Amino acid sequence: MSQFSDTVKTNGSATQLQPDHLFNKIAAIIGFTYLTSLLSIYMLVNEEVQEPYMDEIFHIQQVRSYCVHNFTYWNPKITTPPGLYFTTWVLFKPVSELIAFAEEDPNRKCPVPLVRFINLLFAVGNVLLMYLISSKQNKYTARMSRIKTLVSAVSLSTTPALFFFNFLFYTDSGSLFFILAMYFMHISDRTWTASLLGLVSLFFRQTNIVWCFFFASYSSLKILQSALERSKKRSRLLSNLISSIPQILLSLGGYLITGLLFGLFLYYNQGIVLGDRSAHQATFHLAQIVYFLFFTCLFAAPWILLINNLRRFILYCYQKSTTVIIISIALFLIIKYQNSPHSYLLADNRHYTFYLWRRILGSEKYFIRFSLIPVCLLTSLSFISLLHRKDNIWKCLFILSICIITIPQELLEFRYFVPAFVIWRLNIASNSSMSLTLELAFNIFINSLTLYMFILRPFKWPNSNELQRFMW
Structure with a gap:
C-alpha cells in the first residue's frame, strides 16, 4: 500500500x-x-x-x-x-x-x-x-x-x-526600469525598498517624483480607508483616523524622505529643469491630454477597439448624451485654443511627431483635426473601463498623476507618455488572445519600419553634408 x-x-x-x-x-x-x-x-x-x-x-x-x-x-x-x-x-x-x-x-x-x-x-x-x-x-x-x-x-x-x-544612449529605458522596480516593490508591500528605488529613479528623470507621489498616496489612502471601515461607530472615527497616522508614517517614511530631498533639490536648483531652461518652461497645455489619448489609441488599438468596448462606448453615448456633449465641447475648445506647438517640434523634421503634428494633430484641415474628438472620447472611456479591476482611489490617483506629468509640458514627445502607458497596460483587465497577437504584430511591424528608416534610409538637409535620420 x-x-x-x-x-x-x-x-x-x-x-x-x-x-x-x-x-x-x-x-x-x-x-x-x-x-x-x-x-x-x-x-x-x-x-x-x-x-x-x-x-x-x-x-x-x-x-x-x-x-x-x-x-x-x-x-x-x-x-x-x-x-x-x-x-x-x-x-x-x-x-x-x-x-x-x-x-x-x-x-x-x-x-x-x-x-x-x-x-x-x-x-x-x-x-x-x-x-x-x-x-x-x-x-x-x-x-x-x-x-x-x-x-x-x-x-x-x-x-x-x-x-x-x-x-541609443537615452534616459528612457533606465528611467522606466526604476519606475517598474518601484512598482513591483509597491505591490509586494515593501514600501521602504519601493521608496528607495523611487529616489534612484529621480536621478534619471525628475518627473518620476509624480510616480512616487502616486504609489505613496495610494498606500496612504488605503490605510485611511481601512481605518474608516473599522469605525462602525461615528464616535470612534476620529480616534481611528488619528491612530492610523503612525502606521502611515512608519510604512511610508521612505517616500516622505524622498519628497523632502526632492523639495530641497527644487529649492537649491530654483526649479525642476537642470539645463536648457528657456526651452523647457512649465506651462498649462491641456492639449497634452489629447496627445496622450491619441498615443494610447495608436499603440493600444487592439485593446481599445474590442467589440465589447465599442458596444459600451455606443451605449454610454446614448445613455449619457449630455455628458458626452459637454466633454466634446471641452475637447473642441482644447484642440482649437490649446493646441500650440513647441518651437522644437516645428523646427525638426527628423521626428515622427513632426509629421503627426502637421498631418493630424495640428492639421489645417478642421475635419482631420477635430476627428480627434471621437477618438479621444472612445479612448478615454476604454482607458477607464479596461481598469475595472482597480478601485476608484487607484483610478483617480492614476489619472491625476497623468495630468500632473503631461499638462505642464509644452513639447510633444511620445517618450514622455511611455511610463503612464506602461503602467496602464499592465493593469488592463482583458485576456483577449486576439488583441495580444495583434498588438505584438503591430509593434513588430512599426519597429521594423522605424528601425529600417533610421538605419538604412538616412537623408541630408539642404546645405549640409551630415546624415540625418528619422526617429521617434
Missing part, C-alpha cells in the same frame, strides 16, 4: 511538474528570440550609426567626462539628472579600462557601442519586471496563462516609442 501510495505521489508530482517543464521550454525559446533580436539590432545600429546622434551628442559627451574622472563638467543642454551617466560609468569602468588601458582620450575609454549597451541591460530588466508585475497582480498559475503573461510582457516591451530607444 505504501509503495502504491508513493507511486501515486510520484506520478502526481510528475504530472504537476510537466506543465512547468513545458513553460520553461517555451520561456527559453521566447527569451532566446528576444535577446537575439535585441543584440542583432544593437549590432546593426552601431555598425551604421557609429557617431552619437541627436541628443546622444550631449549624453555621450557627459558620460565621457565621467570616464576620465571629470565630475565637475556639466553640459548646459542636458535637462535631466546624471543617473544614467553614473550608472554607465560604474558598470562599465572596468571594461573601459581594459579597452583603453592608460588612455586619457575619453572617446577611447567610453566608445559609443559600450555606453549604448547599458540600455540593452535595462531593456532586459524591463521585460522581466513587466512579467513579474503582471504575474503578481494576476496570480496566474495555469500554464497557458503564464505563457500569455510572458508574451504580453514581451509585447508591451516592444511598444515602439519605448523599444526604439533601447539602442
Whole structure:
C-alpha cells in the first residue's frame, strides 16, 4: 500500500511538474528570440550609426567626462539628472579600462557601442519586471496563462516609442526600469525598498517624483480607508483616523524622505529643469491630454477597439448624451485654443511627431483635426473601463498623476507618455488572445519600419553634408 501510495505521489508530482517543464521550454525559446533580436539590432545600429546622434551628442559627451574622472563638467543642454551617466560609468569602468588601458582620450575609454549597451541591460530588466508585475497582480498559475503573461510582457516591451530607444544612449529605458522596480516593490508591500528605488529613479528623470507621489498616496489612502471601515461607530472615527497616522508614517517614511530631498533639490536648483531652461518652461497645455489619448489609441488599438468596448462606448453615448456633449465641447475648445506647438517640434523634421503634428494633430484641415474628438472620447472611456479591476482611489490617483506629468509640458514627445502607458497596460483587465497577437504584430511591424528608416534610409538637409535620420 505504501509503495502504491508513493507511486501515486510520484506520478502526481510528475504530472504537476510537466506543465512547468513545458513553460520553461517555451520561456527559453521566447527569451532566446528576444535577446537575439535585441543584440542583432544593437549590432546593426552601431555598425551604421557609429557617431552619437541627436541628443546622444550631449549624453555621450557627459558620460565621457565621467570616464576620465571629470565630475565637475556639466553640459548646459542636458535637462535631466546624471543617473544614467553614473550608472554607465560604474558598470562599465572596468571594461573601459581594459579597452583603453592608460588612455586619457575619453572617446577611447567610453566608445559609443559600450555606453549604448547599458540600455540593452535595462531593456532586459524591463521585460522581466513587466512579467513579474503582471504575474503578481494576476496570480496566474495555469500554464497557458503564464505563457500569455510572458508574451504580453514581451509585447508591451516592444511598444515602439519605448523599444526604439533601447539602442541609443537615452534616459528612457533606465528611467522606466526604476519606475517598474518601484512598482513591483509597491505591490509586494515593501514600501521602504519601493521608496528607495523611487529616489534612484529621480536621478534619471525628475518627473518620476509624480510616480512616487502616486504609489505613496495610494498606500496612504488605503490605510485611511481601512481605518474608516473599522469605525462602525461615528464616535470612534476620529480616534481611528488619528491612530492610523503612525502606521502611515512608519510604512511610508521612505517616500516622505524622498519628497523632502526632492523639495530641497527644487529649492537649491530654483526649479525642476537642470539645463536648457528657456526651452523647457512649465506651462498649462491641456492639449497634452489629447496627445496622450491619441498615443494610447495608436499603440493600444487592439485593446481599445474590442467589440465589447465599442458596444459600451455606443451605449454610454446614448445613455449619457449630455455628458458626452459637454466633454466634446471641452475637447473642441482644447484642440482649437490649446493646441500650440513647441518651437522644437516645428523646427525638426527628423521626428515622427513632426509629421503627426502637421498631418493630424495640428492639421489645417478642421475635419482631420477635430476627428480627434471621437477618438479621444472612445479612448478615454476604454482607458477607464479596461481598469475595472482597480478601485476608484487607484483610478483617480492614476489619472491625476497623468495630468500632473503631461499638462505642464509644452513639447510633444511620445517618450514622455511611455511610463503612464506602461503602467496602464499592465493593469488592463482583458485576456483577449486576439488583441495580444495583434498588438505584438503591430509593434513588430512599426519597429521594423522605424528601425529600417533610421538605419538604412538616412537623408541630408539642404546645405549640409551630415546624415540625418528619422526617429521617434
